[in-house]
Amino acid sequence: MAIPRRITPADMAAAPPTPGRLSKLAFDTGEIELRFYAPQRVDNQVAHDRDELYFVVSGSGAYEHETERIPFGPGHVLFAAAGERHRFVDFTDEFAVWVVFYGPVRRTAPGTD
DSSP: OOOOSOOOHHHHHHSOOOTTOSSEEEEEOSSEEEEEEOOSSOOOOOOOSSEEEEEEEEOOEEEEETTEEEEEOTTOEEEEOTTOOEEEESOOTTOEEEEEEESOOOSSOTTOO
């Protein structure tokens, strides 16, 4: 897969969905994976096996991370380590994030094994 030099949220919103995933794949080098995620009404994601950074493109809401509830808006960056429970709640209709998966595949959160 060639890595595009520029990708916009509009490009990704128009892209076909990735089969079996809630987010749309922009690219994956094996070391870093970039996705676009814009859930509708409910965020049904589960903990992942790699660390993640979320870059909020648009919208606002709350990020539930383990036992924390963190408000967010455009320009914010949110983190989840591999294996940690997290999801977005009470988000606006235009909510969208870039998701960067990186690091080694892990089955548990750091420091829990």
